[in-house]
Amino acid sequence: MNNKTTNEEITNEEVTNEEVTNEEPMSEENMAELLNAVHHNGLVALRMHFKAVEGQIVKLEAYGPVFVYHVQDEAEHVYSCGFFLRELIARFQSGNEPAVWMASFFIDLMKNKGGKALPQPATSEDEAKAIIDQVLVPKLIEEVHEEFAPEQVHAGLVWNEEYGPVFESGFPAITEGNNVCAIPLHLLYTHLQLNRDPGEIVLQGLYNIRKEHGLD
Numbered sequence: 355m356n357n358k359t360t361n362e363e364i365t366n367e368e369v370t371n372e373e374v375t376n377e378e379p380m381s382e383e384n385m386a387e388l389l390n391a392v393h394h395n396g397l398v399a400l401r402m403h404f405k406a407v408e409g410q411i412v413k414l415e416a417y418g419p420v421f422v423y424h425v426q427d428e429a430e431h432v433y434s435c436g437f438f439l440r441e442l443i444a445r446f447q448s449g450n451e452p453a454v455w456m457a458s459f460f461i462d463l464m465k466n467k468g469g470k471a472l473p474q475p476a477t478s479e480d481e482a483k484a485i486i487d488q489v490l491v492p493k494l495i496e497e498v499h500e501e502f503a504p505e506q507v508h509a510g511l512v513w514n515e516e517y518g519p520v521f522e523s524g525f526p527a528i529t530e531g532n533n534v535c536a537i538p539l540h541l542l543y544t545h546l547q548l549n550r551d552p553g554e555i556v557l558q559g560l561y562n563i564r565k566e567h568g569l570d
Contacts, residue, residue: 535559
């Protein structure tokens with residue numbers, strides 16, 4: 355495989371507070387105002403589709419503020435899903451139907467009745483490793499192969515000197531230019547913990563590669 359990857363592929367959604375504005379670091383007061391505004395906009399957007407919506411802001415060490423929203427269905431079962439600060443700002447500023455986009459995650463979750471809370475955080479490195487080895491990686495490999503069958507697709511864990519373990523996938527049939535997409539494992543694991551499908555990031559990267567080579 356050609357191990358050439360772009361920064362965009364390998365750092366998807368990994369952003370610090372300073373990068374959000376592309377300016378000087380924000381003051382605590384301005385950051386608090388920004389977080390409150392984004393949180394409020396998220397509530398308003400989801401309430402366009404669901405009657406009972408609550409939300410909270412949590413801080414992840416690697417990714418900063420994350421917005422977790424809890425939505426009830428008609429049977430009052432609660433479904434929870436988390437969003438990164440940068441992606442919400444980008445979606446709200448784009449005007450590209452942010453309410454529809456946010457609601458789509460909960461609609462997918464509601465296909466499985468009974469509610470879905472966020473997974474309990476791993477209590478040890480061994481437990482986190484077990485989740486990665488037994489749940490995350492097999493799920494990603496299966497999704498990649500199913501999406502592009504019968505085409506041969508490479509998928510698995512590799513070590514990147516800058517980012518550590520990454521999930522790499524790509525097309526061996528492409529022999530010129532970039533043919534792989536690498537996503538940091540911790541980012542994919544975080545998506546899993548936020549009730550987001552980590553496979554969507556990988557598949558989007560693979561479709562971008564196909565588009566670059568005129569295959570789609």
